[in-house]
Amino acid sequence: MEKRFRLADIYGEHLWTRDTGRRARQDLDKQLEALNPGNTLVIDLEGVQVFDYSFASEFFGKALFGLPREYPDRFLVVENLTSYTHENLVQALEGLGLAMIERKKGKLNLIGKVHPADLETFRAIERSKAPVTSNYLKEQLEINLTAMNERLSKLAGMSIIRRSRRTSAAGREQYEYSIPT
Numbered sequence: 001m002e003k004r005f006r007l008a009d010i011y012g013e014h015l016w017t018r019d020t021g022r023r024a025r026q027d028l029d030k031q032l033e034a035l036n037p038g039n040t041l042v043i044d045l046e047g048v049q050v051f052d053y054s055f056a057s058e059f060f061g062k063a064l065f066g067l068p069r070e071y072p073d074r075f076l077v078v079e080n081l082t083s084y085t086h087e088n089l090v091q092a093l094e095g096l097g098l099a100m101i102e103r104k105k106g107k108l109n110l111i112g113k114v115h116p117a118d119l120e121t122f123r124a125i126e127r128s129k130a131p132v133t134s135n136y137l138k139e140q141l142e143i144n145l146t147a148m149n150e151r152l153s154k155l156a157g158m159s160i161i162r163r164s165r166r167t168s169a170a171g172r173e174q175y176e177y178s179i180p181t
Contacts, residue, residue, distance in 0.1 A: 001039045002181065005031050008047030015051035021058025028063055029070075037073035038162070040180050042103070046080040056092035064098045067159045075159055075180035077101045078111075086111070099158060101181065108181065110160065118160075121151045122179070125161060131176035152177055 007015065011024055031041055043060075051059075060078075067076060078100060081089065086102075093099060093112025102111045108126060110119055124140050125132060138148040152175075156163040162178045 001036070002042055003031065003035060003039065004042045004044050006044045006046065008045070011048075013047055013049040015048060015055045015059075017052070018054045018058040021055040021062075024055075025059050025063055028059070032063075032067070032071045032074055032076075035071070035074050038180075040075040040077055043076060043078045044080055045078065045082070045085055048080075048085060049082060050084045051088060053088055053092055056088050057096065060089060060100070061092055061096045061098060064093075064100055064159070065096075068157055073162070075101070075162070077103050077108075077181055079103045099160065101160060101179075103181065108179065117151055118155060121148075121155060122160065125177050126179050128178075131162075131164060131166075131178040133174055133176055137177070 005028060007024060010027065011020060015021070015024070028043070035041055063076065067074065078089070079102070081102065081104070090111050097113050099110050099112035099114045099118070102109050110122055120141060121137065124137055128136070134145060134148045134152055137152070138145050141148065152161070152163070155161040156177070162180045164176050164178070166174055166176050168174045
C-alpha cells in the first residue's frame, strides 16, 4: 500500500533551512509510524519549486539514515521533483552517501550515491515484476552468489528493496527480493 506526503500543502513552495527540514521530518516520522510494515510513503513534491541543501540534508538525509532502524520494512519514494529540487536532492544524498528511489512518470530510478552495480541489481529486480531470489539474480547478472548477496544486503539495508523470508519448495528458508512500489 502507498500513502502520500505532500510537502507543499504544509510547508509551501520554497523550503529553506534546517529548522524547516526538522519540522517537516517530524511530520514525516508521524506518517512513517502510521504505516504498516511493507508499505511505502511517497514524498510528493508537487508545488515545491525549490529547497536548499540544508533542508534536503535535514529532511531527506536524516529520514533515510533512520529509516531501516526506526521504521523497518517501510519505504520512501520521492516524486515530482523540479530540476532545482532534483539537483539539490542528488547533491545532498551524494554528500551523505545515501540513495533513494525517485518515481518520474511512472518509472523508477535511484538517485544519490548509487554504484553502477547497485543500479544494475535494482533494475534486474524491477524487470522481474515478481519477488526473486539471489540465485535467480546471480544467474541473470552472471555474478557469483557471494557478490549478489552483498549487493542485496546493501540495497535492503538502505530500504531500497524489500527482503522477505520465504520457504522454498524443498522446505528450506530463503529470501526473496522485490521493489517496494
